[in-house]
Amino acid sequence: MLLLINSSQANAQRFFEFGGGFSPWSESHVAGATTEKTPFHAYVEYGNFLQHYSISARYDFSSQYQLENYELNPWFFGLFLNRKLLSFGSYRYEVEVIGGAGLLLEQHRFLDRGNNQVPGYELEEERASGPGFAGRFGAKLLVGKFVGSLFLEMFRSQQDFTAGQFEQQTFQTGSNRLTLSIGYRLNRENNEVTCPTYF
Amino acid sequence: MRLPVLLISSICLSLLFQGCKEEVVTTDIFVLEEPSVDDLTSVELDGMGTLYVNSDRINIEDGIAQIKGTLYSKVEEEFVAVTSGDFTLSDLDANGIYQDFSGYGQAAIPEIGVFEDVVTELATGASFGFQSGVDIRANDELAPVQDDLKYFGITLNEQIGEKLEFTIKNTVFTPEAFYMDPNDPMVYFRGDLGTPKFSVEDAGIGLSARGNLQFTPFEYSEELEAVMNVPLSPLSGNIFISGLVPIPKFSIAVYGEALVGFVLNDNGFNDFFEQGFEDAQYRMGINGLVILDEGFISFLPETEIGRATVIVELEEAGNQYIQVAGEMQMTADFLPEMLGKLDGGVLSSNFSMPVQTVESYFYVGSDANNSQFFIRTTLAMTIPGIGQQDLVEAMFGVDSQQIYLSGELGVPGLALVYIEGDVFYNGQFRLAGGASLQVDVEVATLKVSFDVVVTNDGFAIEAKATGTIAEQSVSVSASVALNWETGDMEICMDLPVVGNTCASFREGQQRTLNGKPYKLEKL
Numbered sequence: 177m178l179l180l181i182n183s184s185q186a187n188a189q190r191f192f193e194f195g196g197g198f199s200p201w202s203e204s205h206v207a208g209a210t211t212e213k214t215p216f217h218a219y220v221e222y223g224n225f226l227q228h229y230s231i232s233a234r235y236d237f238s239s240q241y242q243l244e245n246y247e248l249n250p251w252f253f254g255l256f257l258n259r260k261l262l263s264f265g266s267y268r269y270e271v272e273v274i275g276g277a278g279l280l281l282e283q284h285r286f287l288d289r290g291n292n293q294v295p296g297y298e299l300e301e302e303r304a305s306g307p308g309f310a311g312r313f314g315a316k317l318l319v320g321k322f323v324g325s326l327f328l329e330m331f332r333s334q335q336d337f338t339a340g341q342f343e344q345q346t347f348q349t350g351s352n353r354l355t356l357s358i359g360y361r362l363n364r365e366n367n368e369v370t371c372p373t374y375f
Numbered sequence: 376m377r378l379p380v381l382l383i384s385s386i387c388l389s390l391l392f393q394g395c396k397e398e399v400v401t402t403d404i405f406v407l408e409e410p411s412v413d414d415l416t417s418v419e420l421d422g423m424g425t426l427y428v429n430s431d432r433i434n435i436e437d438g439i440a441q442i443k444g445t446l447y448s449k450v451e452e453e454f455v456a457v458t459s460g461d462f463t464l465s466d467l468d469a470n471g472i473y474q475d476f477s478g479y480g481q482a483a484i485p486e487i488g489v490f491e492d493v494v495t496e497l498a499t500g501a502s503f504g505f506q507s508g509v510d511i512r513a514n515d516e517l518a519p520v521q522d523d524l525k526y527f528g529i530t531l532n533e534q535i536g537e538k539l540e541f542t543i544k545n546t547v548f549t550p551e552a553f554y555m556d557p558n559d560p561m562v563y564f565r566g567d568l569g570t571p572k573f574s575v576e577d578a579g580i581g582l583s584a585r586g587n588l589q590f591t592p593f594e595y596s597e598e599l600e601a602v603m604n605v606p607l608s609p610l611s612g613n614i615f616i617s618g619l620v621p622i623p624k625f626s627i628a629v630y631g632e633a634l635v636g637f638v639l640n641d642n643g644f645n646d647f648f649e650q651g652f653e654d655a656q657y658r659m660g661i662n663g664l665v666i667l668d669e670g671f672i673s674f675l676p677e678t679e680i681g682r683a684t685v686i687v688e689l690e691e692a693g694n695q696y697i698q699v700a701g702e703m704q705m706t707a708d709f710l711p712e713m714l715g716k717l718d719g720g721v722l723s724s725n726f727s728m729p730v731q732t733v734e735s736y737f738y739v740g741s742d743a744n745n746s747q748f749f750i751r752t753t754l755a756m757t758i759p760g761i762g763q764q765d766l767v768e769a770m771f772g773v774d775s776q777q778i779y780l781s782g783e784l785g786v787p788g789l790a791l792v793y794i795e796g797d798v799f800y801n802g803q804f805r806l807a808g809g810a811s812l813q814v815d816v817e818v819a820t821l822k823v824s825f826d827v828v829v830t831n832d833g834f835a836i837e838a839k840a841t842g843t844i845a846e847q848s849v850s851v852s853a854s855v856a857l858n859w860e861t862g863d864m865e866i867c868m869d870l871p872v873v874g875n876t877c878a879s880f881r882e883g884q885q886r887t888l889n890g891k892p893y894k895l896e897k898l
Contacts, residue, residue: 205395205396205397206396206397206399207396207397207398207399208398243399243401244401244403245401245403245405245406246401288403288405290403290405290406291403291405291406292405292406292481292499292500293499293500293532294405294460294479294499294500294532295500295532296479296500296501296502296532297405297460297461297479297500298461298479299461300500330395332395339399339400339401339402340401340402340403340404340443341400341401341402341443342434342441342443345399345400346399347397347399348395348396348397350395352395
């Protein structure tokens with residue numbers, strides 16, 4: 177009976193969270209590149225209220241950086257392990273401070289967007305893909321089942337592009353970002369213990 | 376415990392943020408660069424000559440040169456950017472000449488000479504190939520290319536909605552493909568050429584920056600060239616047009632290949648694309664097919680001239696003219712129709728021509744009264760008193776005043792005699808000429824010469840024979856005069872022994888011999 181109660185309690189502590197957001201500030205790791213388009217993302221997260229770790233999966237898209245006549249268009253899938261470092265508040269308003277690290281599978285479209293349209297040029301679009309890693313640090317504000325978050329993030333990856341040279345050269349295709357997200361956390365119940373009152 | 380972790384994490388992240396950026400080198404290879412005159416590498420292309428590239432933009436390995444940047448040609452000691460892109464030169468032969476060229480580059484018009492005023496918009500990328508003049512002509516026989524040279528074949532991407540567009544004054548060109556000789560530079564393409572002033576549809580258009588395009592007129596017989604007011608001369612120019620070329624000033628159009636040049640007007644190239652064929656000042660040579668309508672020369676019926684050369688001079692005020700030479704198909708009613716317009720039918724019955732193809736020449740000057748028309752033909756002329764005579768290899772010229780006639784006339788009883796002269800529309804005419812022949816037999820060597828004059832009044836022949844007969848020097852002269860109206864004829868001979876002897880034959884009168892009556896007796 178006690179085990180059943182514990183199991184039931186454990187299920188009650190698990191949560192799923194899903195949401196999406198964007199990065200109002202984003203900076204490419206390629207020196208001189210400027211941000212042309214805001215990155216967007218969607219995520220799902222699984223964790224336990226009673227434990228400090230959660231895992232999340234993320235799809236990041238729509239980034240675009242401009243380097244002279246070239247255009248970098250990265251997108252990636254990421255798998256993150258998050259560690260709750262600090263939390264305070266109540267069910268109605270709770271703040272979690274979180275650090276995390278992740279692995280990425282990144283894809284890049286590197287386009288020649290000079291003054292001349294060159295759609296027939298074999299290197300007008302160079303594609304590259306490969307792994308990367310990420311680190312993030314930030315906070316979540318939970319209001320009931322709704323979640324808002326703000327993270328500083330760094331994504332690291334390397335890809336090889338020609339960029340008008342005779343040989344390919346390695347580009348640091350990652351970025352630093354400030355990311356805002358909103359989400360919805362399933363299974364979040366008001367589990368605050370209140371003392372019984374007798375009259 | 377948790378606060379220090381936060382702090383350390385923040386510092387690490389901040390350091391990472393600062394240190395993760397790296398420099399890379401990028402080059403827009405499709406932008407025309409300035410040439411580094413002191414650091415250029417030359418490459419030799421078969422059939423095209425030498426091109427140049429900034430040394431840092433070429434990489435040569437295993438006999439293959441890759442260029443990522445701007446190609447230059449050298450024009451009058453100036454390096455001219457031809458295109459910029461990614462090109463491969465291959466098939467290097469023992470003489471260091473590359474036999475093949477391919478790549479992708481910017482389609483643009485080199486800025487030199489008259490091309491400096493060409494405004495290029497929507498410059499775009501294009502595939503570059505390497506084609507010989509022979510191959511180009513195989514698909515476009517009128518293309519102004521030389522068989523032994525090679526040209527860049529430039530094909531724009533079809534998927535680009537906005538194509539290459541360049542403008543000369545108020546004329547806009549949007550070619551989809553073109554050929555380029557980078558050393559003139561010259562570009563040639565097919566398309567429509569249209570302005571508010573004029574239009575040529577589906578034309579071949581060649582533009583030469585320095586006026587190096589050449590026009591060579593067709594060749595015609597010496598006899599026809601002899602009657603031309605101005606010789607048909609080769610012409611060099613800036614603008615080549617093939618297709619239906621209008622010449623509104625003279626109310627004709629020519630289907631063929633035209634070259635427009637400017638000798639007197641430095642700004643002629645721009646003026647031409649602003650003013651058009653009608654108002655610009657230019658000189659033009661065309662080889663092709665001409666249809667002359669009745670407005671071209673007032674007395675000419677509509678006619679078609681094949682293998683025609685047309686020279687139009689509209690550059691020099693006061694000396695504007697058009698010449699048309701070529702082959703025309705004579706129809707049975709051409710001559711009567713033309714003469715009917717000139718003389719009201721007086722001479723129509725005097726001339727007849729078989730249906731044939733003849734060489735012809737037309738000249739129309741600023742003053743329409745100067746119009747002339749010549750044909751080189753075989754014709755028959757009816758001469759009073761003699762009857763219809765054939766004129767072989769004749770030149771038959773017509774203007775508003777008279778008919779000019781020359782050719783070989785078969786004089787009855789004599790040899791073919793070359794005659795020339797004029798026939799007037801009132802029926803008066805005078806044809807004069809002569810011939811000589813050599814008689815060389817066992818006992819005699821004689822040179823006999825004839826002078827013949829045929830007029831509407833009569834017919835006169837003077838003959839002279841000199842030489843030896845049986846080793847005796849002989850000199851004999853004779854003259855025959857025939858009056859058409861009276862039928863009188865006088866024959867005079869200067870005989871070696873008898874002296875000058877004349878015989879007169881008069882209608883209904885006593886015949887005389889040296890002024891004395893005589894009677895013919897039967898032998």
